[in-house]
Amino acid sequence: MKLGDVRYLTKEGIKSTWANRLMTLASIGVLVACMVVIGLAVLISENGNKALGHLEKQNIVMAYMKDYSWALDMKTNADTADKTASEQTAASKSGNSSEKGDGAQDGAAAETPDENGIKNSDYVIHSDEEAKKLCKQIRKIDNVKNVEFISSEEGLKNVAEQLGKDESNKKLVMELLKDDNPLPRSAKITMTSMDEFDSTVKAIEELEGISNVRSQGDAAKKILSIKNGVQIAGIWMISILLLISLVIVSNTIRITMYNRKLEISIMKAVGATNSFVRLPFIVEGITIGLISAVISEGLLYFCYRVVTDELENVLGGAVIPFSHMALILLGIFAAIGTVSGVIGSSIMISKYLRKEGSEFAAI
Amino acid sequence: MSENVTDINSVQTNEAPVIEFKGVSKRYTNGTHALEDVNIRINKGEFVFVVGSSGAGKSTFMKLIMREEKANTGTIKVNGFNLTKMRRKQIPMLRRTMGIVFQDFRLIPKMTVFDNVAFAMHVVGAPSRRIRKEVTNALAAVGLGDKARSMPNELSGGEQQRVGIARALVNNPALIIADEPTGNVDPNMSYDIVSMLASINKMGTTVLMVTHDHQLVREFKQRVIMLDSGKIVADNTAGGEEE
Numbered sequence: 001m002k003l004g005d006v007r008y009l010t011k012e013g014i015k016s017t018w019a020n021r022l023m024t025l026a027s028i029g030v031l032v033a034c035m036v037v038i039g040l041a042v043l044i045s046e047n048g049n050k051a052l053g054h055l056e057k058q059n060i061v062m063a064y065m066k067d068y069s070w071a072l073d074m075k076t077n078a079d080t081a082d083k084t085a086s087e088q089t090a091a092s093k094s095g096n097s098s099e100k101g102d103g104a105q106d107g108a109a110a111e112t113p114d115e116n117g118i119k120n121s122d123y124v125i126h127s128d129e130e131a132k133k134l135c136k137q138i139r140k141i142d143n144v145k146n147v148e149f150i151s152s153e154e155g156l157k158n159v160a161e162q163l164g165k166d167e168s169n170k171k172l173v174m175e176l177l178k179d180d181n182p183l184p185r186s187a188k189i190t191m192t193s194m195d196e197f198d199s200t201v202k203a204i205e206e207l208e209g210i211s212n213v214r215s216q217g218d219a220a221k222k223i224l225s226i227k228n229g230v231q232i233a234g235i236w237m238i239s240i241l242l243l244i245s246l247v248i249v250s251n252t253i254r255i256t257m258y259n260r261k262l263e264i265s266i267m268k269a270v271g272a273t274n275s276f277v278r279l280p281f282i283v284e285g286i287t288i289g290l291i292s293a294v295i296s297e298g299l300l301y302f303c304y305r306v307v308t309d310e311l312e313n314v315l316g317g318a319v320i321p322f323s324h325m326a327l328i329l330l331g332i333f334a335a336i337g338t339v340s341g342v343i344g345s346s347i348m349i350s351k352y353l354r355k356e357g358s359e360f361a362a363i
Numbered sequence: 364m365s366e367n368v369t370d371i372n373s374v375q376t377n378e379a380p381v382i383e384f385k386g387v388s389k390r391y392t393n394g395t396h397a398l399e400d401v402n403i404r405i406n407k408g409e410f411v412f413v414v415g416s417s418g419a420g421k422s423t424f425m426k427l428i429m430r431e432e433k434a435n436t437g438t439i440k441v442n443g444f445n446l447t448k449m450r451r452k453q454i455p456m457l458r459r460t461m462g463i464v465f466q467d468f469r470l471i472p473k474m475t476v477f478d479n480v481a482f483a484m485h486v487v488g489a490p491s492r493r494i495r496k497e498v499t500n501a502l503a504a505v506g507l508g509d510k511a512r513s514m515p516n517e518l519s520g521g522e523q524q525r526v527g528i529a530r531a532l533v534n535n536p537a538l539i540i541a542d543e544p545t546g547n548v549d550p551n552m553s554y555d556i557v558s559m560l561a562s563i564n565k566m567g568t569t570v571l572m573v574t575h576d577h578q579l580v581r582e583f584k585q586r587v588i589m590l591d592s593g594k595i596v597a598d599n600t601a602g603g604e605e606e
Contacts, residue, residue: 271459272486356431
């Protein structure tokens with residue numbers, strides 16, 4: 001087909017869109033409704049992904065080690081418990097207390113506790129080197145993607161960082177806790193897959209030298225399931241809406257064809273090729289689709305803005321700005337419009353192209 | 364094939380015929396035998412009337428020539444195309460070699476006279492400059508040069524049919540098929556319409572015209588093919604109707 005033909009037929013298609021403006025308007029209305037719902041599904045899904053991405057960062061698991069600070073902590077807890085118990089039973093169980101004291105003295109015979117009452121054998125990790133060895137062991141566990149050793153000093157710095165932007169606060173914390181750092185050595189662990197989250201955490205916990213593991217796995221899993229749910233529902237919804245779009249465009253083109261059956265019969269009689277007959281209808285379908293895409297984009301912008309203005313107050317900057325999605329959405333809408341225009345009109349025109357001369361009068 | 368018909372078709376030239384039917388039969392799915400063993404040869408430059416009562420097979424005969432229908436048996440050749448072996452894709456090319464004039468004019472009401480004629484040229488992909496020139500010439504040839512900007516509903520029946528003839532003529536076809544072109548116009552205008560087709564024929568275009576108007580057939584004294592119950596019962600090359 002020549003360029004001149006394409007120009008002529010495109011003009012004819014656009015003229016026809018205008019000539020059937022009432023039907024065109026009805027089609028645009030339904031298509032816009034479909035596209036806005038599809039756009040909303042995309043926006044919800046993308047915001048869900050963002051939230052999940054944020055939580056997946058939290059999928060970094062902290063494993064704390066049984067080092068001196070852990071032993072000190074254990075001892076403090078044990079002392080508190082002993083003290084409470086001895087206060088409750090002081091009068092009646094004095095004999096037993098002396099027996100217990102003897103036992104403790106037996107254990108201490110081999111090594112001398114320090115000023116805090118901690119012996120070398122009370123904890124497992126004694127140095128940064130041992131801690132790093134433990135990190136290597138963690139790295140060997142399946143599904144562990146990365147392990148970063150965090151010394152007590154670095155841990156303290158991180159805590160100070162989390163206190164905020166005020167430098168004086170950070171300095172104060174660092175100075176107060178510098179000589180009496182309560183933070184144990186730890187390992188910052190990243191996992192490959194959230195699906196094996198529980199088993200990986202269990203494997204880390206079972207390692208000798210790990211006191212406990214902290215994670216936000218439950219929240220991440222919940223978001224993951226919500227996201228999957230939204231995605232599945234979204235796919236179904238989009239599929240159904242695409243089908244509706246196709247039916248709508250097909251129907252409009254069917255009516256246009258009915259109105260233009262005389263032209264089609266003349267076209268065929270004077271030797272028009274099928275592609276020549278088809279093109280104006282496809283142009284009409286695409287025109288309807290593209291007009292709907294532009295209107296949908298504008299409408300969605302206003303809807304999203306109204307909703308996000310309200311949500312901004314609650315969620316802060318957690319919502320994706322429309323401008324980040326505008327081009328993608330316009331692309332999706334244009335694709336839906338074009339595809340439904342081409343397929344919708346093609347389905348209908350094929351039926352007409354099989355007809356000949358007097359058969360048109362019978363339609 | 365009857366002996367009679369073979370004799371009638373004996374006027375042959377060395378030139379390839381514009382239309383040739385050999386042993387053509389057409390039976391519709393509902394069982395109707397529309398044409399039976401039809402043999403006919405129409406040469407370049409002939410003017411042929413096709414006559415016959417309703418149900419005689421005239422419409423089927425025309426549809427077969429335009430390849431709207433396909434014969435069950437026999438071979439049909441039109442303007443060098445073998446219609447029995449033709450693929451669907453080639454049909455537009457066949458139709459570009461012929462101009463069709465319809466009984467009901469089939470003008471597009473929302474288009475001007477000029478655009479209605481130009482439409483036939485757009486369809487075959489003619490360039491705009493040529494369209495302007497050829498459409499103007501075709502409208503002048505049918506005496507409607509001054510009505511180019513009129514809408515079809517502003518014209519009389521006769522004028523509308525002349526637009527139809529201009530449209531059939533504009534692509535300079537080798538064959539013009541006129542399906543009862545005078546069926547919707549008054550008798551005076553009918554004469555003008557056939558005169559117009561006759562003058563086009565004089566310029567070398569083969570014309571095949573289906574009609575019920577015996578008066579016209581008698582007046583124009585051209586070859587007449589008479590169909591009855593799907594068979595050719597007469598083919599009078601001498602012109603006029605056999606009584």
